[in-house]
Amino acid sequence: MFDGFEEFDVTTSGTTIHGRRGGSGPPVLLLHGIPETHLMWRHVAPHLAERYTVVATDLRGYGDSGTPASTAGHEPYSKRAMARDQLEVMRSLGYDRFRLVGHDRGARCAYRLALDEPDAVLRLAVMDVIPGGDAWNRADREFSLAYWVWSFLAAPEPVPERFIGAAPAVLVDFMLDNWPTVKDAFPAEIRAEYVAKFGDPETVHAICEEFRAAASVDYRHDEADRGERRITCPVLFLWGEHGAVAKLYDDPLAIWREWADDVRGGPVPVGHFIPEEAPEETARQLLTFLR
Numbered sequence: 538m539f540d541g542f543e544e545f546d547v548t549t550s551g552t553t554i555h556g557r558r559g560g561s562g563p564p565v566l567l568l569h570g571i572p573e574t575h576l577m578w579r580h581v582a583p584h585l586a587e588r589y590t591v592v593a594t595d596l597r598g599y600g601d602s603g604t605p606a607s608t609a610g611h612e613p614y615s616k617r618a619m620a621r622d623q624l625e626v627m628r629s630l631g632y633d634r635f636r637l638v639g640h641d642r643g644a645r646c647a648y649r650l651a652l653d654e655p656d657a658v659l660r661l662a663v664m665d666v667i668p669g670g671d672a673w674n675r676a677d678r679e680f681s682l683a684y685w686v687w688s689f690l691a692a693p694e695p696v697p698e699r700f701i702g703a704a705p706a707v708l709v710d711f712m713l714d715n716w717p718t719v720k721d722a723f724p725a726e727i728r729a730e731y732v733a734k735f736g737d738p739e740t741v742h743a744i745c746e747e748f749r750a751a752a753s754v755d756y757r758h759d760e761a762d763r764g765e766r767r768i769t770c771p772v773l774f775l776w777g778e779h780g781a782v783a784k785l786y787d788d789p790l791a792i793w794r795e796w797a798d799d800v801r802g803g804p805v806p807v808g809h810f811i812p813e814e815a816p817e818e819t820a821r822q823l824l825t826f827l828r
Contacts, residue, residue: 539579541559541586542559542560542586542591543557544557545558549625549626551597551618551621552603552605553603554594554595554603554623555594555600556575556594557575557582557594558592558593559583560582560585560586560587560589560590560591562590563589563635564592564632565589565592565636566635566637567581567638568637568638568646568647569593569639569642570639570640570641570642570644570665571599571641571642571712572708572713572735573599573641573731574599574600574601574731574734575600577812577813578591578812580813580817581816581819581820581823584816584817584820584824585820585823585824585827588824588828589827590632592626592627594626596642596643596646597613597614597618597622598740598747599740602622604742605743607746610753611753612754613746615758616649616751616755619649620653620654621653624650634656634658636658636660636662636827637659637662638663638823639663640811645666645751645755647661647663648663649758652766652767652768655769660770660771660773660826661771661773662775662823663773664774664811664812665776665782667786667789667792669751669755669756670759675785675786679784680785683784683785684781690745690748691745691748691752692745694745698741702738705732705736706735708735709728709732710728710732716781716809716810718808718814719813722810767796768796769797769798770797771797772796773822773823774790775802775822777804777807777808777809777810778804778806778807779806779808780807780809801826805818805819
């Protein structure tokens, strides 16, 4: 995996971010979702590296990145704080402007970075999410059942931490078994790596704090920006044809067009984990869009 890529650890103003860099050309930053790490880009990154310098990182609180202490308001795990990490990483590597791709939690970090630092993001690709504020505002019975993981991980400390700590593989296997349609997308060694990260109590607590932030401070940030700030760069939105986004929203592209003027995209015939279920198609769409 990641042949020709170098590993790095960058100290930011808030924590330490782990990642890999490879390829040559204009810079592209890849951000992962849950329950994954930057390893989720293992099949896509080599394709992009033929044309770009690819940076793939672990988000704050995930993988081998740092797990800084939180606060009562969960601000250290807000997408704003997590986006600041990623901007500092890219600047430390010498990239002031770059293309940005995010899936799931990484997509939420990515669009927040595009809103907060519009001069830094040249193009933005987001996968299988709608903006957090819109998701909460549209929440109903169907949403509550489809996205119960959101509420579970955002429950008050230490409830989810204790449950996950007792059997970390149960939650990870649930996501990896139930959210994709390509059932062999996660070979044993990759699944084991994802489960192992959920065996670390500090990582689990950090992930729960990130979900608590999503339900509180992130929501407030989105609502404060609604109608006031827009994503100024071109946006590509891909979603799983058989995933929850497709089931819950009749026209998810229209939701993103409330946040940006230049939005394109469409469904990919898989479930939630688009880059791991359909890496060739993901790479094709990204190479077309990012140029």
